Amino acid sequence: MNNIIKKFLPQILAILFVVLIFGFLTINAQTNMDNRGIDFGFGFLSQESSFDVQFSLIEYSGSDSYARAFLVGLLNTLLVSFISIIFCTILGVIIGVARLSSNYLIKNSAAWYVEFFRNIPLLLQIFFWYYAALRALPLPEKANAWFGVTYMTVKGYYIPAMVWENLNVFLYCGLAAIISIIVLRNYANNLRDTQGKQIPVLLYSIALLIILPLLSFLFGGVSLEFELPQLKKLSKISYIYEGGISLPPELIALVLALSLYTSTFVAECVRAGIEGVSKGQKEAAASVGLTPNQVLKLVIMPQALRIIIPPTTNQYLNLTKNSSLAAAIAYPDLVLVFAGTALMQTGKAIEIVSITMLTYLTISLTIAAIMNWYNKKIEIKEK
């Protein structure tokens, strides 16, 4: 009896406490909304939004619904996160490896890079790039071409757009290449396990990845043209580039700040991972006669990646969440478009803030679930 009370009383109390808090908040919200004449509901999502968004990946105008505005914001968030993740990974791996270099100067430069960018608040870095550094760029008419065809100006970065014909054929070819690479890998693994023969899979994979899409150009009727940005005079002193793709300065500032900031954390993960593989492993691998390349590929990397990947994914998640700082420099991400403009117009605070939070929560939990599954999969199974 005593045991049962000990077991159930705290639980009942805890549940009661939570229920009471939620009840209290709900009742308050109910009375507040009644008093102000606001009704709760998600019907506003299908209404006309009647505001414009500066930068959008999909067709969007003021006559579209709030739901579409939400989608625009979400896609912009995912875009900036995706680009930043790529850059921060490249930078992070380079810096992480550089921190382990035997060269005193390289090691210390990398260490100072990490200390420098890690210890300045991300918001200040975004502000710095957006309000100070990017504002010092030249005006469109004075910009010099980078790589001949792209223009970095104070109004944004202009790059050539790709104009495809029969894009789907090209994509199918790419897909076919990927599938054949997977088949090839399985076959090679099988061959190695059963007969002990080695096939240079990487070489074949790269060849496949290049040749198959190339064939589509020759036989599939695929063609690719570049639309170059052209300088155009708007008025006497105002110029702009037309054609091509224009990346707004907000996006550039965000990508710069996010990737520089997060790369320091990725670098620390990479360093910890490589340091985490014990020296004995390397020596043992060398002593059974593996070449240095094989040691790296077959012994060090599989173990290091097991240590590196989970915290790095965590950093990617942080980056995605940090991309919400975009709202501070008016990059139209989920928070600005939906929790900012849409909320201001509809006044549906509870619904909109909940939807925004739930969206981020879904992204986080999905990635966390995938990570857990992955961790279970690669776990060393000890007997």
Added chain:
Amino acid sequence: MQTINFLKPNRDNIKNYSIIGSFLVLISLIDVISNAFLKTNLTSFLPGSLSSLFPLILGLIGLNMMRIDYSGNKTLDKLNKNINTNNFNAVLTLLILFSIIKALPPSLNWMILDANISGDTKDACTGTGACWTYIKVWFRRFMYGMYPNEFHWRINTAFILVIALGFVGYFMKENLKKYLALYYVIIYPVIAYLVIYYLISGGSFGLQWVETGAWGGLSLTFIVSFFCLIFCFPLGMIFALGRRSNLPAIKYISICYIEFWRGVPLITVLFMSSVMFPMFLPEDFFMDKLVRVIIAITLFEAAYCAEVIRGGLQSLPRGQYDAAKSLGMGYWKMHIFVILPQALKLVIPGIANTFLALVKDTPLIFVVGLAELAGMLALAKTNPKWLGFAMEGYIFASIIFWIICYAMSKYSYNLEAKYKTER
């Protein structure tokens, strides 16, 4: 067959080789330095691209001539081992040296030589460099926000008092030490709150009332992060214990809480505190914006704290729990006297890191209209009398935050090292 290699030294001729090598490196460095500082190109007689590559090639040859496995000369061996192990490393070494030399003059010019600090209007800034006058004039605003100038001593006194009270633990008598945790967890926050409320807010003891809207600048950063830290720690401890509890209801409530806050970005939490939270409060119940923000950040940060503490709890060996139980200790006795003292010691570096993240996150309160340092910068930047000095402002703020955060991260490293050896 003996391979002949002019550029490879051996132990007999290393002396000559190293002298020639260091001479070549010196020439390449002199070339780059004269290029950067004096704007003269010593190698202009060479054709275009070769002229710019010249120092690199020369330096590489020089370093190559100095490279030897073992020479007996201590300096040379150290140099070879650290920056000159192979050609690739030598190139990187030279490139880093060159880029440092190249970057020095423009940044020095901008930051110091061409900069202005005298005067107190925009007109004083005539040079092409930075305008530190702007920082000088706005310094008090950056530190104290819109807080009235004549009352700044109140903020200073309050901070000194709070810090002094924080150090009480160091000087406490031995027989009182067992109450230290009680002091830091319960008494200290209350006293700190009273000090800050009565001194900074004022309203009584003849002090004029200053509303929180006027608070700002770096002092607000400190206030927010201080309160969030002392409140999020006990809350995080409760949820960490809850997550490791055997009782399913408590466990799942804790998991939901932790995963929810960890899954959302702080900016949405702040939005929630500013637009959604008032809807959930009883009618005619007013809560100050600053208090709402502190509550929101505390709830948010408690989840991270909980995960750090859970890590500490998990890393304790099972034997500790078993031993405590076998002595007949109950759940609370076991945790208070055996588990938590050990676990908390383990997680101090982790907590320091959480606190570091918290300090770095505080500029975000700018988005809900509280003007701490980033907010004051935005305000100063748009002031019509001081347009065009965004760069100086952000560099100044970055330096301040960098110093704070760097000091804290170094401190947490030290703590980590200290507690590692004790176990």
